[in-house]
Amino acid sequence: MSRETDQALVEEYADYLLLERRLSGATISVYTQEIGFFIAGIEERIEDIKPSQVERYLVASAKQRDLSERTVARNLSALRSFFIYLQKEKIRQDNPLEQISSTRRAPDAPVFFSVEEVDLLLESIETETLLGKRDRTIFELIYSCGLRISEACDLKVGDYTKGTLRVRGKRNKMRLVPVGEVAASALKLYLSEVRPQLVKARSTEQTLFVGRRGKKLTRQAVFKRFQQYASPLGLEGKVHTLRHSFATHLLAGGADLRSVQELLGHSDIQTTQIYTHIETSGLKQSYDAFHVLKEDKSQ
Numbered sequence: 246m247s248r249e250t251d252q253a254l255v256e257e258y259a260d261y262l263l264l265e266r267r268l269s270g271a272t273i274s275v276y277t278q279e280i281g282f283f284i285a286g287i288e289e290r291i292e293d294i295k296p297s298q299v300e301r302y303l304v305a306s307a308k309q310r311d312l313s314e315r316t317v318a319r320n321l322s323a324l325r326s327f328f329i330y331l332q333k334e335k336i337r338q339d340n341p342l343e344q345i346s347s348t349r350r351a352p353d354a355p356v357f358f359s360v361e362e363v364d365l366l367l368e369s370i371e372t373e374t375l376l377g378k379r380d381r382t383i384f385e386l387i388y389s390c391g392l393r394i395s396e397a398c399d400l401k402v403g404d405y406t407k408g409t410l411r412v413r414g415k416r417n418k419m420r421l422v423p424v425g426e427v428a429a430s431a432l433k434l435y436l437s438e439v440r441p442q443l444v445k446a447r448s449t450e451q452t453l454f455v456g457r458r459g460k461k462l463t464r465q466a467v468f469k470r471f472q473q474y475a476s477p478l479g480l481e482g483k484v485h486t487l488r489h490s491f492a493t494h495l496l497a498g499g500a501d502l503r504s505v506q507e508l509l510g511h512s513d514i515q516t517t518q519i520y521t522h523i524e525t526s527g528l529k530q531s532y533d534a535f536h537v538l539k540e541d542k543s544q
Contacts, residue, residue: 247494251284251291258330266368275361279323284305291331296341299324303345321345322361324477343479355489355519356482363388363490369474375439380470382428382435383454383462386410387484389428391491391509394464394484400453403441405432414510423507492520 262268268276287294288301307317325342332340358366369389387397396412396464396493404411408429410422424432444450444459452461471484488509495505506517 254331254336255280255284257329258327261330264346268336268364272364275319276323276326279320280327282320283324292337294341296344299341300345319359319361322359322365324397326361326365327481340479345479355493356486357489357493358480358482358486360490360494362478362480363487363494366474366480367491369478375442377433380474382431382439383467384471384474384484384487385428385431386424388487389423389425391488391495392422393488396466398452398454398462398464398467401451402436403451403455404453405436412471412510418510418512420507420510424500438468489520492517496520 255277258280259273262273263270283302283306284291286306287298289295289298297454303317303321306312306320312320320344325340328337328340328342329335329411344479367381367384370384371377372381383397386392387394390410390412392412393414396414399413400410405424408424412420412422412426414420440453443455443457446459450459450461454462454467456462456466468484475482492505492509494509494511502514502517505520506514509516509517
């Protein structure tokens with residue numbers, strides 16, 4: 246491949262993000278700008294790139310451009326998404342980023358996904374099947390509301406009312422959490438079209454999220470489904486990482502600590518303060534770009 250061919254692939258990828266994944270211009274810019282830097286900073290063609298070359302690029306780029314650890318992780322997510330696309334188009338058989346970890350953290354700080362990684366995870370869930378629609382809804386809701394996996398599994402149909410979710414936390418402590426527009430839209434579709442088909446004859450079942458036989462979805466089942474989506478993307482983390490990401494992204498977006506404490510259901514604000522030790526430079530710009538994305542998708 247030539248440099249011109251590499252650039253053409255980036256342009257085709259941008260069209261894919263716009264037309265098939267329906268991402269906003271701001272989001273596409275976040276992805277393609279770093280891919281452009283990457284192509285300009287390496288000697289090999291895209292089809293010949295090896296993991297070691299990606300790592301060398303990331304190290305050199307971080308030093309030359311004075312990038313924070315989180316910005317490096319964000320850029321890594323953009324590159325990973327691009328190479329997943331190349332695999333999808335059979336331009337490459339492998340993904341050179343599969344062996345490179347993206348969930349870095351400071352000592353004692355919780356692991357979290359970048360905004361792009363959350364988006365990549367959610368967008369990877371096929372919604373052509375009932376279970377796919379259900380999975381997309383539950384993970385959208387966990388991220389949108391900062392839920393623990395047990396809290397999501399214990400939700401009842403009546404716990405959701407007009408954009409607000411009633412959550413049963415530890416020691417049965419109740420809290421009200423606003424649901425973002427994207428998650429609310431997915432939940433509305435799930436309640437009207439998906440859940441009725443899963444529940445079928447079990448008309449008395451009040452659990453919000455159910456399995457293919459209409460029974461309450463277990464924590465183990467949710468964990469397993471999450472791994473099925475995250476592993477192929479090279480994302481290291483658990484379902485609980487979405488809760489950590491929710492808190493981290495809120496603080497990066499300007500939310501105050503006390504509000505985040507209430508949304509998470511923490512009794513002691515010191516528990517919430519662990520998120521203030523996370524390095525978030527560069528995350529604010531990413532948060533703003535994806536906030537625009539979520540608004541675009543909900544319109």
